[in-house]
Amino acid sequence: MILVTGASGQLGQLVIEQLLTLASTKQISAEQIIAGVRDPAKAEHFKQRGIQVRKVDYEQPETLVSAFAGVERLLLISSSAVGQRVAQHQKVIDAAAASGVKLLAYTSLLHADTSPLALAEEHRATEALLLASGLNTLILRNGWYTENYTGGLAAALAHGKLLGCAGDGRIAFATRADYAAAAASAITADLQPGNRVYELAGDTAYTLTDLAAEVSRQTGQTISYLNLSEADYCDALVQVGLPQPFAALLADSDTGASKGGLYDASHQLSQLIGRPTTSLETSVAEALKG
Template sequence: MILVTGASGQLGQLVIQQLLTEVSQDQILAGVRDPSKAEQLVKLGISVRQVDYDQPATLNKAFEGVERLLLISSSAIGQRIDQHRNVIEAASKAGVQLLAYTSLLHADTSPLALAEEHRATEALLQVSGLNTLVLRNGWYTENYTGGLAAALAHGKLLGCAGEGRIASASRADYAAAAAKALTGELPQGSRTYELAGDTAYTLAELATEVSRQTGQNISYQNLSEADYCDALIQVGLPPAFAGLLADSDTGAAKGGLFDDSHQLSQLIGRPTTSLQAAVTEALNVVVQ
């Protein structure tokens, strides 16, 4: 039995869809905080169990009979270490044979503030006694293409990544990697994958690709981290989240989102989604 936590989230749903191409639906369990909001998963014939990272009792019950577990990192930044500890301890008690965790690209050396809780979680995994797979995911291309509507409206793509090269991949690429890892050979001890897109780009190159596909002149405006944070707040992002995104762009300028090992495409057995394809998909949504 394979259980995916955070299964109603964007990545979790994609992992479930990928798993359905690898194993039968009766081998898959969906862990969600609120089962009443998992109608789509139920329609797929997937059994749903309550998994609340803040309530260990739900974890102990949910992990009964689970052999392989995907811990999708919590979205509650600042609370994730305790939440992940709860999951790891419950998995150990339940005798889970493999725990896979979605970490951050080069978490051990990353300049991104987001890496801190991932490093702490990886440390917990190291001493857990479990067989573990650490899936160090790079940036989602959607983190940038999701803002193309604003770029088109103003003729500018904003950021503070400078000339940093970003080897991003789509959520679907990372979901495919998780599904392959969960259904592959059972590792003994700990194995770590550095997962990133096959090709890297700067935000100026992203703006050029958007310009090429739309025929509209979109320029990249590189701001200071503080000014970019302020710009994100002005469009409605919570200050704390805006600060983390701005910090991540600064980290990209330092090489924190670059990797050329091609471990992601090797794991999924195909090239990762190209920037051109990702931009095309995003623009189709904007036009609709």
């Protein structure tokens, strides 16, 4: 049995889809897939596809041990509650150990142990908890999602400028679907004892200037990259409606990218999924479709 936490989230739903694809090849069956969600009443679409649904609420730890009953492999998709992640993840790890889970996989951050991004702090702490748990663990250190940038292309097209504070930092981004495919592949592979770490990133690294140039090429509209200070970029994100803490986190991440924090050339992601990661050209074309 395989359980995916945060199954109704953007990444979680894609992981479920990838597991269903594997189910179609008879590697696993749909009945072996469990969607862990906070509100099972809102997950009827999973049940209709033969997937089990169980309540997994980090703030109700009593739900976790029963949710993990019979689960052999557990994918912990990192919580979206920045600042509360470590405590929430600890509850999942404790329940997994108590339930006899044989493999606990976790979606961490690229080069979390050395990353300059503020986001890495909670991931480093969670990785330490995993290593101390005694469980067999699989740490999937995901790089940046392409969608973190292509999701804002409408604003760039409206103003003729792509904003950021990453300078000439090279970012090896890949799509959520790429990372979901990696998670599904890793969690269904032959069980191995110990602790394994994957550094996952796109095959090719780009600067935000490269991204602006690709948008310009595909639209015929000149889009330039405007590199701001971290404070000014944070302010710009707040002005378009992002909450200040989240805007600050994104701006800090861009600054981290300028220091090489989102670059990797190991190609472990494409090796794990058995195909090249999604190209920038394809990702931009998909985003422009709307």
